[in-house]
Amino acid sequence: MNIRIIRALLKKDVALFLANRFYLLITVVGLVFYIGIYFILPAQVDEKLKLGLYAPVLPSAFAQLTAQQGAEIGRYDTEDALKKAILDGDYQIGVALPAGIMDVWAAGGRPRIAVYRASAAPPELGDAIVALVKELSYAQTGQALNFDTSAEVLGPDMLGAQVALRDRMKPLLAVFILLVEVMSLASLISVEIEQGTARALLVTPMRASHLLVAKGILGVGLALGQAVLFMALVGGFSHQPLTMLTTLIIGSAMVVGVGFFLASVARDVMAVTSWGTVTLVLLAIPGIGTIIPGLLSDWARVIPSYYLTDTVNRVANYGAGWSDVAANLAILAGFSAVAGAGGLAALRRRYR
Amino acid sequence: MAEKSIIAENLTYRYGSVLAADHISFEVDAAEIIGFLGPNGAGKTTAVKMLTGQLRSQEGRAILLGFDVAKHTQAVRSRIGVCFEQTNLYEQMSALDNLALFAELFGVKDFDGYGLLKRVGLNGREKDKVAGYSKGMKQRLMVARSLVNRPEILFLDEPTAGLDPVSAEAIRNIILEERERGATVFLTTHDMWEADKLCNRVAFMSEGRIATLDTPSSLKQRYGKRSLLAQVAGSGGRVEQREINLDTPATPEAVGQLFKQERVITIHSEEATLEDIFIAITGRKLTE
Numbered sequence: 001m002n003i004r005i006i007r008a009l010l011k012k013d014v015a016l017f018l019a020n021r022f023y024l025l026i027t028v029v030g031l032v033f034y035i036g037i038y039f040i041l042p043a044q045v046d047e048k049l050k051l052g053l054y055a056p057v058l059p060s061a062f063a064q065l066t067a068q069q070g071a072e073i074g075r076y077d078t079e080d081a082l083k084k085a086i087l088d089g090d091y092q093i094g095v096a097l098p099a100g101i102m103d104v105w106a107a108g109g110r111p112r113i114a115v116y117r118a119s120a121a122p123p124e125l126g127d128a129i130v131a132l133v134k135e136l137s138y139a140q141t142g143q144a145l146n147f148d149t150s151a152e153v154l155g156p157d158m159l160g161a162q163v164a165l166r167d168r169m170k171p172l173l174a175v176f177i178l179l180v181e182v183m184s185l186a187s188l189i190s191v192e193i194e195q196g197t198a199r200a201l202l203v204t205p206m207r208a209s210h211l212l213v214a215k216g217i218l219g220v221g222l223a224l225g226q227a228v229l230f231m232a233l234v235g236g237f238s239h240q241p242l243t244m245l246t247t248l249i250i251g252s253a254m255v256v257g258v259g260f261f262l263a264s265v266a267r268d269v270m271a272v273t274s275w276g277t278v279t280l281v282l283l284a285i286p287g288i289g290t291i292i293p294g295l296l297s298d299w300a301r302v303i304p305s306y307y308l309t310d311t312v313n314r315v316a317n318y319g320a321g322w323s324d325v326a327a328n329l330a331i332l333a334g335f336s337a338v339a340g341a342g343g344l345a346a347l348r349r350r351y352r
Numbered sequence: 353m354a355e356k357s358i359i360a361e362n363l364t365y366r367y368g369s370v371l372a373a374d375h376i377s378f379e380v381d382a383a384e385i386i387g388f389l390g391p392n393g394a395g396k397t398t399a400v401k402m403l404t405g406q407l408r409s410q411e412g413r414a415i416l417l418g419f420d421v422a423k424h425t426q427a428v429r430s431r432i433g434v435c436f437e438q439t440n441l442y443e444q445m446s447a448l449d450n451l452a453l454f455a456e457l458f459g460v461k462d463f464d465g466y467g468l469l470k471r472v473g474l475n476g477r478e479k480d481k482v483a484g485y486s487k488g489m490k491q492r493l494m495v496a497r498s499l500v501n502r503p504e505i506l507f508l509d510e511p512t513a514g515l516d517p518v519s520a521e522a523i524r525n526i527i528l529e530e531r532e533r534g535a536t537v538f539l540t541t542h543d544m545w546e547a548d549k550l551c552n553r554v555a556f557m558s559e560g561r562i563a564t565l566d567t568p569s570s571l572k573q574r575y576g577k578r579s580l581l582a583q584v585a586g587s588g589g590r591v592e593q594r595e596i597n598l599d600t601p602a603t604p605e606a607v608g609q610l611f612k613q614e615r616v617i618t619i620h621s622e623e624a625t626l627e628d629i630f631i632a633i634t635g636r637k638l639t640e
Contacts, residue, residue: 199406199436200436200440
């Protein structure tokens, strides 16, 4: 590999990237936009207990709860109205007490208490509410009372909603920054082929591999540089910085491989834009799963970017270490290697 | 005997079922300008691509400066220059940066970009973006780029096509200067007048084959028809034209009769053009 040639090509590619106002604009605006979104989103989870309640007869202990700080109880006249309020997002959790609850208890029976949980609420919240009802019933009668509960989740399941929204966005934004470079890289290569400049380069002593290595370095540099800058600004390196950096490097390599593939199948810049959009949407799907937990099931694992998004999410938001994400990283690295080698081979054929 | 710069032996290339180059064989001496002439699709560009290593010949071989192109592609490329028919410059970069990039790729030390741009008449516009250049300026820059490494063989694919007379003449002068320097020039063109003026030898390409290869003067002698064209005063004051073939035994008598029997107003000789000869040999026009 001739370093002088690669350096010359890189210098040219950077000059062309900087000379192209469109690429430069979307890069800078995109980065500012992503960072802006992060800081605009709420930084904290709402810790106040908000409980919807349907209780034709309200036991006094429950009534006292409404007066407590840190609790917001909303009463509904019907069980259906309570469920609607939860579905509408007014409350994350609701409890429906049967009309004759006190009589059933008095007769030594086991009333059935319905607990409704919004899909955005973590499952533990349901358990906590059941425990709270037990506490209240104890407070009401001075003894532990038996009751049965029926739990119902309203809406799609959304595990992990206890993470602040902007932190849930962090992996999506970081991965998006990487993925956008798929299109930039593919466009740079496609323009080189479309305008015939690749042909001019290839009648000099350089080889096609020099050209592709230079493009690969540029692609990794652009993607990684922006992702690292973003993560540094939003505190993405506060947990396991080395693991995070490694993940972003492997993710950047994946971006280059996919970019090469895209450039090899797209005839011109328009085709890059069309195919690139489809690719981008597909690869962004796993990122959406971090905002809406439970939205995606196991099928999302067939999308390679799942392993990138999931790793960034687990490292950034849950402090996962090497051992936790090793399998993810191995799969991601494997896919990056396959995509990179396949893209290189496809592009070499095209350059020839 | 002069050293051979280019030896082509049975170069053959098929694009699917289309035979673009059909066992092309020829040799070119050092410091010779050879012209490849032919209509679109005749196989000229395919021949250039095989000679410069852009395409690997499916049969035969090309030897440039003593190197087999297929085996020593990089060594050959470092000593040749290629100017493409279609403009393929980095338009967002300046002319100087375009040349500097290629100088770096060729590993040229002490590269004088300003000097080269002055030579092709682009001095004063060195740092302008190429996107703002006219077609003629871009073509001159393309030629300059092919000269960055002072090539021993220069391949020029239709270098003056569609250019204004001034730009075309500037490029023709550079071609002649390069030959003076000792470079071999491989020129493909549609322009028969240009080929006649510049080339030591010309090859007529048709349907992937070399129909003939010789010096322009030999081709004219072999295939051309020389004649005398005279304008004479006819009956009623009308001007009429007479043509006398110069290559028949009856020529002297026909000339004598002309002057005896007619009042000659003007007379001049006419020789065949390469275009006439191309049609005579291939049965096709260059613009087909």
